[in-house]
Amino acid sequence: MKILLLSGSGEARRLAEFLSRDQSVTVVSSLAGVTRQPTVLPVSTRIGGFGGYAAQRDYILGECFGAVIDATHPFAARISERTQEICSEISVPYLHIRRPEWQAVPEDDWTMIDNSAEAKDHIPAGSVVFLATGRSTLASFENLSEMTLICRQIDPPDSPFPYKNGRYLVGKPPFSVEDEVALFRDLDVDVLVVKNAGGEPSRTKLDAARLLGLPVLMLRRPPMLSGDHVETVSEALSWIKNLQEGSA
Known part of the structure; x- marks a missing residue:
């Protein structure tokens, strides 16, 4: 299976490390290029935007990705919304990794x-x-x-x-x-x-x-997207495994 990993978070880095050791998947990581010297990921990486809705859709189709995993920053709402819409249009499974929010304790102001x-x-x-x-x-x-x-x-x-x-x-x-x-x-x-x-x-x-x-x-965070979402890397790995078993 070929996976497009939208990166930009710690979860993306950890997931890339796990998947780089999994010979059953091929991963391409995508970084927006906001940071001049981003952390090097152990998978193939593209840097820069897609150039809009149509260009991103054509890229996903052209590269024959079997799934897209969105592990961008929790406030990267625009790319998440667009990617989910594209994946729905072209019937490519989409997963959003959205880590838990911070919660205040009584001592916080x-x-x-x-x-x-x-x-x-x-x-x-x-x-x-x-x-x-x-x-x-x-x-x-x-x-x-x-x-x-x-x-x-x-x-x-x-x-x-x-x-x-x-x-x-x-x-x-x-x-x-x-x-x-x-x-x-x-x-x-x-x-x-x-x-x-x-x-x-x-x-x-x-x-x-x-x-x-x-x-x-x-x-506050942008609203949660509908569809498949998990909070942890281990849950994302389980989602990938279930997807592979379902397509076998």
């Missing part, structure tokens, strides 16, 4: 918001705001002109910070809780803004915020 524009309603003027939401979201925080913004990203910036009241901070994960606590203290952070991406490796910033008593603005 979280405020859930639906979009970036709502953040202003919960942040006092003059606050130092740590944006752990990625560079691509900066345009949606334009209304935070009365705050100091710090946006962390993996790659060095290729252009100046878009607002006079902020700056980029370059850092490559993973970050320990201790590192995050020290960083937030050094920057005098008042508020942390994050997407509810889930996952243990990136939870350390939330643990640090809890220890420091920092308020967190948590962006």
